[in-house]
Structures are given as C-alpha cells and as structure tokens.
Amino acid sequence: MTQGSIRVLFFGAAADRAGVREAEVSADVATLDELWPLVEQQHPDLSPMRGTLAFAVNGEYARGGDRVSPGDEVAVLPPVSGG
Amino acid sequence: MSRLATRWPCCRRSPAVDPVAGSFAIVEEPIDVGGLVSAAQRPDCGAVSTFVGTTRIDESDEASVEYLEYEAYRPMADRKLEEIGAEIEERWDARHVSIVHRIGRVDPGEASVAIVVASPRRGPAFEASRYAIERIKEVVPIWKREVWSDGYVWVGSQVGTRS
Numbered sequence: 001m002t003q004g005s006i007r008v009l010f011f012g013a014a015a016d017r018a019g020v021r022e023a024e025v026s027a028d029v030a031t032l033d034e035l036w037p038l039v040e041q042q043h044p045d046l047s048p049m050r051g052t053l054a055f056a057v058n059g060e061y062a063r064g065g066d067r068v069s070p071g072d073e074v075a076v077l078p079p080v081s082g083g
Numbered sequence: 084m085s086r087l088a089t090r091w092p093c094c095r096r097s098p099a100v101d102p103v104a105g106s107f108a109i110v111e112e113p114i115d116v117g118g119l120v121s122a123a124q125r126p127d128c129g130a131v132s133t134f135v136g137t138t139r140i141d142e143s144d145e146a147s148v149e150y151l152e153y154e155a156y157r158p159m160a161d162r163k164l165e166e167i168g169a170e171i172e173e174r175w176d177a178r179h180v181s182i183v184h185r186i187g188r189v190d191p192g193e194a195s196v197a198i199v200v201a202s203p204r205r206g207p208a209f210e211a212s213r214y215a216i217e218r219i220k221e222v223v224p225i226w227k228r229e230v231w232s233d234g235y236v237w238v239g240s241q242v243g244t245r246s
Contacts, residue, residue, distance in 0.1 A: 011156050012226030013240030052240065056224070059159040075156055075224070079239035082153070082160075082184060082225030083136045083196050083216055 004070040008039055013078040014053065018043040032057070033064040035074065052079055105180040105199075107164040109155050109225075111187045114194045123179040128201040131179075132208035134216050136196040138189045146233040146245075153186040153195060156224035160184070163223040167215055171200065174214070175207040182215055184225060195227075 005026035010018045023042055029035045032055050040047055055062050056075040068074060105123070116135055123131045138151045168180045179201035189195045198215045202208040219225075228237045234245035 009156070011224065012154060012228070013237035013242035016237065016242055049240065049242070056156070056159060059156075059162065061222075075159070077156065077224055078226060078237065078242075080220065080222070080224055081227045081237070081239040082155075082223050083220045 006035065006068055006070060007073045008035075009073065009075045010043075011075065011077055012081075014046060014049060014076045017045040017049060018076075019045070030067060031065055032062055032068055032074070035068055036064075039076070046076070049078065053077060054079075104178070105168065106183070107161065107168055107181070108183045109157060109161055109164070110183060110185050112185075114183050114185055114197045116194055116197050119181045119183065119197055119199045123181060123199045123201040125179060125201055128178055128203050128208075130203070130205040130208035131199060131201045132205070132212040134196075134198040134212045135194050136216065137194055138191055140191045141229070146231045148191070148229045148231050150191065150230050151189050151195065151227050152230055152235075153184075153189060153225055153227045155184070155186050155226075160224050164219075167218045167223075170218065171211045171214060175200075175202060175211045176204075177202050177207060177211050180211070180215075182219070184219070184223070186225065 005024040008023045008025055010021055015021045025038050027038050054077040057066060057068055058073055120131060120133055140148045164182045171177050171180050177200050181199045184196045198212045200208045200211045228235045231245055234243060236243035236245050
C-alpha cells in the first residue's frame, strides 16, 4: 500500500457494484464524509447504494463525521445478511 | 467445570471459579452442531438452548435457489460474535455460549449458523439464544447471496445478475 493512503474494502453487493474488493485513496481527507465523494468518483456504480451503506474504520462501525487518517482501513458495508 | 461449582446448584455465579465457557467462530466447513451442544452441557445448568439457522430454498416460476454463499469481513465479524457473547453475559445467567457462523458455499438444508446457550434455567437460555440470532442479523458484517439457476442476488441489497 502506498504510504499515506487510505485502504478501502468493499463487501457483498458493494464489491459487485465497485467491480473490485479493494481500492486506495491517497487524497488528503479528514472524515468519512470527505472520503466518500472520492470513492464514488472512482466507482460511480456505488452511488445508488449510498443510502443503504454502513462504514467501518479499522474494524469498528463509524459514522460520516468520524475521522479517517492515512494508513486507516475503511470498509464499505452493505446491509448485513448473516444468519 | 470445577468441583466447587457443582456444589452450587442454585443460580448464583462465581466468576472466579466458573467463567463463561464457549466459543465464537467463523468457519468454512460444516458446523458440528452436536459437538457444540455436548460441549455446553454442564452439571450446574438445567437448560441448553440451541438455535440452528439453515439455508432455505426459494423458488419462483422459472428458477430456484441452488445454494447460498456467505462472506464475512474478518476479523471484525469474529469480534462482533464475541461482543454478542459479552452482551449475553451481561444480561443473563448464561454459563456457556457458543456462536458459530459458516461462510462460503452452504447447500440447501445445511446449517449456516449455530447458537448454543447453557443456563441453570430454560428462560434465560431461550431468551439469550433468540437475542444472539437477532443481534447477528443487525451487527455482524456477514453477507449472503442466493445463487439461483439463472443468476444471483445479494440478500438485503437486491443487487445481482438475475433479471
């Protein structure tokens, strides 16, 4: 991984829509809300799902205003359907 | 199981000698439900409640589901299972909790998840196992897709290749 970039993981339907399971965003962003437009720009097919998605930063659920930093792992999580 | 605990048949717990046992796991092979139940049986518990979620086949006019395929975000999903165990421990007198979820391909009728709770009394055992499956469906990052004879669908997202 490029130093200073944020690693973005996609799961389930989001991986389908993104066409990849993983991406890197190296722009200077401070929060999830700032990160999202860049992810969407790389993977526009994710846009229609935006309202259904949850996020995790470094393995814990996070909200739009939560901080993200270089080196973090951000997971894009569609509605869970375990069981 | 310590000998001391067996001499306390009442509902009191003594964590120092009798910690909650059990296991939390995400596995890729068939779940050994019988083994989980056997491991939960203990002399201070009069109830072992077991919930087994199995894959159900849906059919439409032209197609049917052939199997389900699960994926998980690990290790977050593993940790969430453990957290559910801790929540149960806070709310009920559960002395053994196991939650095992399978990922990968699961064929019709096979177990995708098994929850086993042992408690001195049946009420807490039933309630805690129900709680566990509801929490799994809320917070554990696991997803399933139905693989049909004519394409697939991600459950909950309605994204897929079926027309």
